[in-house]
Amino acid sequence: MHQFIGGEHRSGTSGTPFEVLDPSTGDVVEEVLLAGPEDVDAAVGAARAAFGEWSRATPVERATVLARAATLLEERAEELARVESRHAGKPIRLAREFDVPGTVDNTAFFGAAARRLDGMASAEYSGDHTSSIRREPIGVVGSVSPWNYPLQMAAWKVLPAVAAGNTIVLKPAEITPLTSLMLAEVLTEAGAAPGVVNVVTGSGPVAGQHLVGHPDVAMTSFTGSTAVGRQVMATAAATGKRVHLELGGKAPFVVFDDADLEAAVHGAVAANLINAGQDCTAAARAIVHRSLYDDFVAGVADLYRQVRTGPTDDEATDLGPLSSRTHLDKVAGMVERARADATVVCGGRSPGGDLARGCYYEPTVVSDVALGSELWTDEVFGPVLAVVPFDDDDEAIRLANDTEYGLAASAWTRDTYRAGRASREIRAGCVWVNDHIPIISEMPHGGYKHSGFGKDMSAYSFDEYTQVKHVMHDITGIARKGWHRTVFTLPG
Ligand code: NAP
Ligand code: MG
Numbered sequence: 001m002h003q004f005i006g007g008e009h010r011s012g013t014s015g016t017p018f019e020v021l022d023p024s025t026g027d028v029v030e031e032v033l034l035a036g037p038e039d040v041d042a043a044v045g046a047a048r049a050a051f052g053e054w055s056r057a058t059p060v061e062r063a064t065v066l067a068r069a070a071t072l073l074e075e076r077a078e079e080l081a082r083v084e085s086r087h088a089g090k091p092i093r094l095a096r097e098f099d100v101p102g103t104v105d106n107t108a109f110f111g112a113a114a115r116r117l118d119g120m121a122s123a124e125y126s127g128d129h130t131s132s133i134r135r136e137p138i139g140v141v142g143s144v145s146p147w148n149y150p151l152q153m154a155a156w157k158v159l160p161a162v163a164a165g166n167t168i169v170l171k172p173a174e175i176t177p178l179t180s181l182m183l184a185e186v187l188t189e190a191g192a193a194p195g196v197v198n199v200v201t202g203s204g205p206v207a208g209q210h211l212v213g214h215p216d217v218a219m220t221s222f223t224g225s226t227a228v229g230r231q232v233m234a235t236a237a238a239t240g241k242r243v244h245l246e247l248g249g250k251a252p253f254v255v256f257d258d259a260d261l262e263a264a265v266h267g268a269v270a271a272n273l274i275n276a277g278q279d280c281t282a283a284a285r286a287i288v289h290r291s292l293y294d295d296f297v298a299g300v301a302d303l304y305r306q307v308r309t310g311p312t313d314d315e316a317t318d319l320g321p322l323s324s325r326t327h328l329d330k331v332a333g334m335v336e337r338a339r340a341d342a343t344v345v346c347g348g349r350s351p352g353g354d355l356a357r358g359c360y361y362e363p364t365v366v367s368d369v370a371l372g373s374e375l376w377t378d379e380v381f382g383p384v385l386a387v388v389p390f391d392d393d394d395e396a397i398r399l400a401n402d403t404e405y406g407l408a409a410s411a412w413t414r415d416t417y418r419a420g421r422a423s424r425e426i427r428a429g430c431v432w433v434n435d436h437i438p439i440i441s442e443m444p445h446g447g448y449k450h451s452g453f454g455k456d457m458s459a460y461s462f463d464e465y466t467q468v469k470h471v472m473h474d475i476t477g478i479a480r481k482g483w484h485r486t487v488f489t490l491p492g
Helices: 037-056 059-075 077-088 092-113 150-163 178-189 204-213 226-237 261-277 290-306 325-338 353-357 393-400 416-425 459-465 482-486
Strands: 003-005 008-010 017-021 028-033 129-137 140-144 167-171 197-199 219-223 242-246 251-255 283-289 343-346 364-367 384-390 408-412 430-433 466-474
Touching: 003 037, 003 178, 028 077, 037 129, 037 140, 037 167, 037 197, 037 204, 059 077, 059 092, 059 150, 059 178, 077 092, 077 150, 077 178, 092 150, 140 150, 140 204, 150 167, 150 178, 150 197, 150 219, 150 459, 167 204, 178 197, 204 219, 204 226, 219 226, 219 459, 226 242, 251 261, 251 393, 261 283, 261 290, 261 384, 261 408, 283 290, 283 393, 290 343, 290 364, 290 384, 325 364, 325 384, 384 393, 393 416, 408 416, 416 430, 459 466
Parallel strands: 140 167, 140 219, 167 197, 219 242, 251 283, 251 408, 283 384, 364 384, 408 430
Antiparallel strands: 003 008, 003 197, 017 028, 129 466, 343 364
16 A cells, blocks of 8 residues: 555555565565556546645644644654665664654744745835735645655655645655655644645656646656756646756865864765765765865775664664665766776775675775766765865865756865855855755755756745735726826727
8 A cells, every 4th residue: 555645545556566675685675566647647636626725724724734743753753764764775873863853843844834925015016006915826736756865855845835735746766655655644644634645656757757747737846866857847848837856966075275174074974975975965076175185085084994884773873775776886887987087095895794685885985086077077876975186266166166066065164255255156055164964944955057946945945836926906996097098098
């Protein structure tokens, strides 16, 4: 029963079974019957039927559902963390301390934000009419999410959409559907009417594509790779729907010569290895001043050799597996090809022994990466840090921007002017100064350039999930208005 449609768990009707695996062992976690186009149609139908009432619910009614959901999620925190850890291959510590609390906080935030959908003040801008702004929901939202943070990505899509009065059909990545189903169940238990939140678990090319192209879906919000994002945009174009895309990243991590080296080294390890590097904002390219370069590379490599790679259910594990065998092969292939024109300082292989059953890859530092090479330009999405040196500030900024992506970046310096310049000149949706990774519900997340457009989290996400209506109300009661003369003048 892996479809959640109209408030009920159902079985998919595609006839295609799919095994959800634990990437740390290769064991089957659950067998799913995937959704086919009929299941998507049923979910869109349920969302459409629920839209009228949900869109007319008062802000406080929607806020109450979300506040209750936050409490229910907290009550189920341990269960959510375990399921998330198992099917996404996350160390349990990360699931417990990051994924689940982040989702609870997001839910509470959107509960509060549902009551603050502010617009500009009503006023008589023309002198003769009162102009006011209505922020209205769009309709049925069709969302597609990735496997790296299944619960958080589902929450980032579902919460602002329903807080603003839309109804939603979410298609999670087929390899990680379980916690998205739990989120939909919790929201429904919290009081969202059947059909407000629906989840179809199926493949991208079948269920995802059908959802994006559905004529009754008014908007698509997508998080995933840039390549699939472009396809999604093309599919959505046929029905002219609104699109919100959160795509790939290749974040620069710029260490200036006055940086606190210890902070930068520890920061790089955390920011590159979080979620085994399968994080769209992960530090991917360390751009380090030549005076600190050797010490930085040696410092990161030293910590990488101490990282505890292990079973995901072990509280002591720092680094879990990659999400799938296919993804492991992709990451390993990129590092192998980089050996031709760069130096693999540590890692660069999968661990043996018990871990060989899983999709593990050792934390890897690659130094002197060739500019323009695949490791410099393409998203690895694994525990691999590419490092290059620079000589002056102009070069550092140029290298930081030498990417088609623009999701996130960081600058490490104790000089306030340098920090200010980097914050202004690095073209990315988020620039951290002397840190890299922290996210907060109140602030927006979203890309520049080929990392997409539109914002997740924060009140800015309401710009994606609402449309603005101008209501202009005549207050004069004059039948023959002065401005009519511009269009017609009665004879005589
Ligand atoms: P992906 O391969 O692009 O897949 C993302 C989702 O799209 C999955 O649910 C996938 O379904 C679905 N899909 C595939 N083809 C489709 C199609 N033709 N039409 C509609 N949907 C389709 O990405 P991923 O490998 O899951 O996730 C990793 C990527 O996500 C990275 O590039 C990462 O940077 C990006 N990401 C971005 C952000 C952000 O906020 N900007 C956050 C997290 C991740 P199936 O896999 O089930 O077939
Ligand atoms: Mg996929």
